[in-house]
Each structure stands twice: as C-alpha cells, then as structure tokens.
Amino acid sequence: NMLQTVIGIGHSQYNGAVPISTTFTGGSYRMIDATRGTGGAFGAMAITNANHTTSPGAVFSNTTNEWGDGFQYIEGGSTTNANGQTAAVNALWGLMNTYDMLKSTLGWLSLDGLNTATYIAAHVNTAYDNAYYSDTCKCMFIGDGSFFTNLGSIDVIGHEMGHGITAATSNLTYTGESGGLNESASDISGEMVESYARAGGTGATIPNTGNDWGMGKEIDRTGTPLRSMYKPSKDGRSPDAWSVTLKNLDVHYSSGPNNRMFYFLSQGSNAGKGSDFSSAYLVKKPLAMTGIGSDKAYRIWFKANTTKFTASTNYADARAKMIAAAQELYGVGGKEDKAVQRAYAAINVGG
Ligand code: ASN
Numbered sequence: 180n181m182l183q184t185v186i187g188i189g190h191s192q193y194n195g196a197v198p199i200s201t202t203f204t205g206g207s208y209r210m211i212d213a214t215r216g217t218g219g220a221f222g223a224m225a226i227t228n229a230n231h232t233t234s235p236g237a238v239f240s241n242t243t244n245e246w247g248d249g250f251q252y253i254e255g256g257s258t259t260n261a262n263g264q265t266a267a268v269n270a271l272w273g274l275m276n277t278y279d280m281l282k283s284t285l286g287w288l289s290l291d292g293l294n295t296a297t298y299i300a301a302h303v304n305t306a307y308d309n310a311y312y313s314d315t316c317k318c319m320f321i322g323d324g325s326f327f328t329n330l331g332s333i334d335v336i337g338h339e340m341g342h343g344i345t346a347a348t349s350n351l352t353y354t355g356e357s358g359g360l361n362e363s364a365s366d367i368s369g370e371m372v373e374s375y376a377r378a379g380g381t382g383a384t385i386p387n388t389g390n391d392w393g394m395g396k397e398i399d400r401t402g403t404p405l406r407s408m409y410k411p412s413k414d415g416r417s418p419d420a421w422s423v424t425l426k427n428l429d430v431h432y433s434s435g436p437n438n439r440m441f442y443f444l445s446q447g448s449n450a451g452k453g454s455d456f457s458s459a460y461l462v463k464k465p466l467a468m469t470g471i472g473s474d475k476a477y478r479i480w481f482k483a484n485t486t487k488f489t490a491s492t493n494y495a496d497a498r499a500k501m502i503a504a505a506q507e508l509y510g511v512g513g514k515e516d517k518a519v520q521r522a523y524a525a526i527n528v529g530g
C-alpha cells in the first residue's frame with residue numbers, strides 16, 4: 180500500500196514530548212496510524228478534527244512531523260496552540276497506548292478483538308466538558324473542556340475505548356446495575372491504560388508513578404479525580420458497597436462498588452488506599468484480603484466481561500461469572516478464585 184508509516188514528535192498536554200505514529204502521503208503528514216487497526220472509516224486508526232462541531236471532520240495533517248505545543252486549547256483569540264494540534268496529540272498518544280495495552284497484555288486487537296480500526300474526533304463542540312464513545316461511528320469524541328482542561332488524558336481515552344469493547348462484547352445495558360458495571364468496565368480500562376503508559380507503554384519516558392486509581396485526575400484543575408476506585412464515596416455520590424437501591428443511581432455512581440471490588444482484587448483491602456473504611460456508604464468493613472495484582476485481576480475481569488456477561492448482567496451475576504472466569508484461568512479453589520469471592524463479599528455481594 181501507499182501509506183508510509185513514520186514516527187513523529189507530539190507535544191502533549193499531560194505527558195510532555197511523545198512519539199506518535201503518523202503517515203506521510205501526498206507531501207504531508209497525516210494522523211493516520213496504519214500500524215494499529217485496519218478498515219473502519221479511515222482504513223486505520225486516526226485522529227480527526229471535529230473543529231467545534233459534532234461531526235468527526237477530516238484527519239489532522241501537518242507540513243512537518245512535529246505536532247502541538249503542549250498547551251491547553253483556548254477558545255477564540257489566543258495564539259497559543261491556535262491550530263489545535265495539542266488536542267490531537269493527546270488523543271493519538273492516548274489511543275496508541277490503549278491499543279498497545281490491550282494487545283500486549285491481553286492479545287486483544289482494537290475495539291472488537293478483530294482489529295477493526297477506531298478513531299478519535301478531537302475538538303467536539305465548543306469548550307465541551309465531556310468525552311464519549313459512539314457505537315454508530317465506532318469512534319470517540321473528545322471535548323476541549325472549560326471547567327475541565329482537555330478531556331484527552333490517557334485514562335479518559337482508555338475509559339471511552341472501554342465502552343467500545345463492552346459494546347462489541349457483553350453490551351451491558353447502560354442503565355441500572357448493568358449500566359454501573361458498564362461504567363466500571365470503562366473505569367477499569369482507563370486505569371489499566373494509565374498504569375501501562377506510566378510503566379513505559381508506548382515508548383515515551385514519563386514519570387512512573389504507578390496507578391493512581393483515580394479517573395480524570397489530570398483534567399481537573401485542582402487535581403481531584405472524578406472517581407476514586409479505592410473509595411468511590413470520596414465523590415460524595417457513589418456508594419462503596421452494593422445495596423438494593425444501587426440500581427436507581429446514575430451509572431457513573433452505581434459503578435462505584437464494582438470499582439472498589441476491582442481495587443481490592445488487585446491491591447487488597449488491608450493496606451494502602453483501600454484500608455480507609457470511614458464511609459457513610461459502607462455496609463460493613465471488608466474482610467482482610469491480599470490482592471492478586473492488576474495483571475491477573477484485569478485478565479479475570481476482561482474474560483468475564485467479554486465472554487460471560489450479557490446485556491442484563493447485574494452485580495450478583497457478575498460475581499458468579501467472575502468466579503467462573505478466575506476458576507477457568509487459575510484453577511478451582513486457587514487464591515485467585517478466593518480473592519474474587521472476598522472482593523465481592525467486601526462490597527456486600529455474596530458471602
Ligand atoms: N464521559 C461519559 C462516559 O463515557 C459520557 C457519558 O456519560 N455518556 O461515561
């Protein structure tokens with residue numbers, strides 16, 4: 180094919196200078212990454228400029244292979260980051276890490292496991308404080324933010340891509356308990372991409388500060404995460420444990436208990452952030468448990484969500500299927516099997 184893959188330099192907003200995979204064609208550089216995904220709307224993974232509309236727009240192009248200046252896009256007037264490339268760098272870098280984390284840790288290719296290419300449309304709407312996945316285009320839209328800074332942090336991109344994977348597999352219905360599990364699947368995805376990138380991921384040297392277990396810390400001007408997986412109630416809205424009324428909450432709050440389950444499964448309940456049990460939403464103090472680490476926890480979660488959950492899976496069904504996944508991967512009665520049972524018991528699901 181005529182596409183020539185080249186590695187450019189992107190000046191990202193949150194991770195400094197990063198290597199980005201672009202294409203040189205027809206005398207210009209384009210944000211098409213032909214090494215990650217095939218088919219889809221642009222033939223390969225890509226970043227487009229929605230240019231303050233809700234349509235994806237055209238693929239970003241440039242006369243050189245150095246992109247962006249690392250600064251927040253300011254609507255109107257400012258000459259800083261005037262061409263808007265920094266948002267595109269954030270998006271491409273985040274998407275490259277997401278793709279690579281899924282491939283190298285799970286052998287999963289792109290959204291559907293079949294390597295169908297996805298893309299991100301940057302600059303959706305004007306000063307838009309959100310990001311979302313659309314199954315219609317099998318793509319993601321990232322806002323520039325106003326209250327927030329640019330929504331293209333690595334964990335947010337990993338979160339939105341997580342919606343694409345869930346849509347292609349269990350397709351958990353986006354309301355009630357299944358909706359909370361859908362959101363939690365995306366938060367788990369976001370945090371796994373973030374820790375992958377910090378550990379060296381897709382080739383940039385960024386501080387390896389491990390996993391912060393907080394969604395959206397970078398995009399908040401005060402550095403406060405939108406959601407805290409180790410203690411969801413820190414947001415003042417999410418419960419730390421399951422109850423019969425959990426299903427009535429917005430899915431971004433009913434995700435909380437499953438996020439905490441995942442934190443316990445990975446990191447344990449008796450050390451670090453997970454040992455803070457002071458919470459109005461806590462049903463009971465969890466049994467002390469040792470974590471099995473993120474690699475195993477994520478493998479179990481991913482197998483359950485992509486091969487066992489259905490659209491109507493609720494917390495009780497998720498527990499049963501997580502146990503089955505742990506048993507298939509690591510054996511019946513093994514420490515992983517027991518850890519899944521303890522992690523769900525810790526959020527008041529099963530005993
Ligand atoms: N950023 C949100 C999410 O992915 C957008 C939404 O709620 N649709 O959950």
Ligand code: ZN
Nearest residue numbers: 338342362365
């Ligand atoms: Zn979401």
